[in-house]
Amino acid sequence: MSNQSIADDLFFTRTDLTEKGVQSALKQASAGTDDGELFLEYSVSESFSFDDGRLRSASSDSSQGFGLRAIADEATGYAHSSELSDAALSRAAATVSSVTRGHDGSFQAAPAGTNRVLYEDINPLAEVPFADKTKLLADIDAYLRDKDPRVRQVMTSLSGEWGAVEIIRPDGERIADIRPLVRLNIAVMVGNGDRQETGTYGTGGRTGYTAFISPDAWAASADEALRQALANLDAVPAPAGEMEVVLGPGWPGILLHEAVGHGLEGDFNRKKTSVFAGLMGERVASPGVTVIDDGTIQGRRGSLTVDDEGTPSSATTLIKDGILVGFMQDRMNARLMGVAPTGNGRRQDFSHKPMPRMTNTFMMGGDKSREEIVASVKNGIYAVNFGGGQVDITSGKFVFSASEAYLVKNGKIGPAVKGATLSGNGADTLTKITMVGDDMALDPGVGTCGKDGQGVPVGVGQPTLKISALTVGGTAA
Numbered sequence: 196m197s198n199q200s201i202a203d204d205l206f207f208t209r210t211d212l213t214e215k216g217v218q219s220a221l222k223q224a225s226a227g228t229d230d231g232e233l234f235l236e237y238s239v240s241e242s243f244s245f246d247d248g249r250l251r252s253a254s255s256d257s258s259q260g261f262g263l264r265a266i267a268d269e270a271t272g273y274a275h276s277s278e279l280s281d282a283a284l285s286r287a288a289a290t291v292s293s294v295t296r297g298h299d300g301s302f303q304a305a306p307a308g309t310n311r312v313l314y315e316d317i318n319p320l321a322e323v324p325f326a327d328k329t330k331l332l333a334d335i336d337a338y339l340r341d342k343d344p345r346v347r348q349v350m351t352s353l354s355g356e357w358g359a360v361e362i363i364r365p366d367g368e369r370i371a372d373i374r375p376l377v378r379l380n381i382a383v384m385v386g387n388g389d390r391q392e393t394g395t396y397g398t399g400g401r402t403g404y405t406a407f408i409s410p411d412a413w414a415a416s417a418d419e420a421l422r423q424a425l426a427n428l429d430a431v432p433a434p435a436g437e438m439e440v441v442l443g444p445g446w447p448g449i450l451l452h453e454a455v456g457h458g459l460e461g462d463f464n465r466k467k468t469s470v471f472a473g474l475m476g477e478r479v480a481s482p483g484v485t486v487i488d489d490g491t492i493q494g495r496r497g498s499l500t501v502d503d504e505g506t507p508s509s510a511t512t513l514i515k516d517g518i519l520v521g522f523m524q525d526r527m528n529a530r531l532m533g534v535a536p537t538g539n540g541r542r543q544d545f546s547h548k549p550m551p552r553m554t555n556t557f558m559m560g561g562d563k564s565r566e567e568i569v570a571s572v573k574n575g576i577y578a579v580n581f582g583g584g585q586v587d588i589t590s591g592k593f594v595f596s597a598s599e600a601y602l603v604k605n606g607k608i609g610p611a612v613k614g615a616t617l618s619g620n621g622a623d624t625l626t627k628i629t630m631v632g633d634d635m636a637l638d639p640g641v642g643t644c645g646k647d648g649q650g651v652p653v654g655v656g657q658p659t660l661k662i663s664a665l666t667v668g669g670t671a672a
Contacts, residue, residue: 202371216281245332319355394423433615433669439575448655454621461528480625490554497654557656561631632659
């Protein structure tokens with residue numbers, strides 16, 4: 196069956212919605228508006244966690260509902276319900292149509308269509324028997340405990356989702372998408388005497404469980420979590436002060452995502468609350484720095500065949516060789532800014548209205564080897580993995596904790612350090628990038644981005660980078 200046939204079956208054959216009721220509600224909601232749509236969603240999900248040698252939890256959930264939106268200039272009327280019926284939709288239409296009073300808009304044309312599909316036609320929840328999913332977690336637990344006598348605890352989790360969405364517009368245009376998503380997380384606690392440290396690693400994407408179910412697939416992830424834990428077991432207190440910082444490839448791109456990426460979303464720039472507002476066409480980063488948001492990468496966690504407004508996702512260059520050249524746009528902000536939407540209109544689920552959000556955001560590689568970059572550092576930190584962080588989008592200031600980092604002295608990597616934090620200003624940091632590595636990598640597929648209370652799956656990435664100066668907060672006396 197096609198995506199459209201699957202969606203129509205879920206939303207019309209199995210519910211109290213009718214074609215006539217939908218069109219009537221859309222006509223009422225859209226009268227005099229500039230844009231809007233009906234967003235229908237059905238999703239099923241499950242998760243399993245294994246801790247301390249036993250299955251600790253197993254859960255499943257399903258949800259369905261609609262979100263109806265009407266836009267008049269900058270004003271948005273939005274109503275949602277988990278009841279899929281003509282009656283509920285009619286009530287929603289009466290609510291959102293109030294935003295159009297006194298407004299006579301020209302309704303925007305529908306997004307361009309696409310025949311591209313970016314993920315497998317697969318339902319992860321139905322793909323693998325329950326026993327195989329729990330055995331996977333038990334096998335990882337046993338593998339790590341046998342791997343090293345210092346392992347004291349293993350915590351693993353597996354989750355999967357299958358979702359169907361359909362976007363229906365007043366002009367009759369219908370766009371459907373079927374979205375799988377899986378994630379495997381591994382955490383290992385190791386100990387030596389009274390000291391204990393933890394390493395974590397996760398992987399995932401828009402695929403099925405089969406990608407993780409054999410030892411050939413998950414052993415490398417388990418080994419990486421153990422490697423991180425053992426490295427931290429020998430860590431010394433981190434130094435403090437301003438110093439050179441090298442960021443590793445892949446997941447450290449989360450710093451770029453948070454400290455810079457949000458500031459390149461259309462709504463913050465239209466409202467002039469971003470540090471990048473008004474700087475289009477100007478240099479905002481060092482030469483050699485190119486940043487792209489690409490929602491079209493096959494099977495990646497942040498990828499989307501179409502966004503939650505029905506616009507096909509795209510590869511949007513944001514910074515090119517240090518020059519600001521683009522923003523990520525949903526339909527409303529693109530219209531108000533006089534530019535084309537980029538396929539970045541995203542929402543957590545049917546109960547939220549869409550807004551400009553990142554998909555897979557990364558920095559392109561350069562021409563320096565990792566060895567060259569490390570060798571150039573006289574006194575600094577090499578940060579390989581990051582934990583949590585905080586960012587002020589208006590000012591661009593950030594603070595991130597490094598979950599794995601090392602001292603670098605005179606070009607040589609030294610011991611691991613514990614308790615290192617990196618702080619600075621995102622826009623300022625872009626101008627302090629002095630070397631860009633040739634080893635660009637995407638993260639393994641675990642990112643979730645929060646904005647205005649909504650979380651969506653995303654990807655990040657970058658090559659090895661050298662930043663001439665960042666403030667390092669540490670624990671060394």
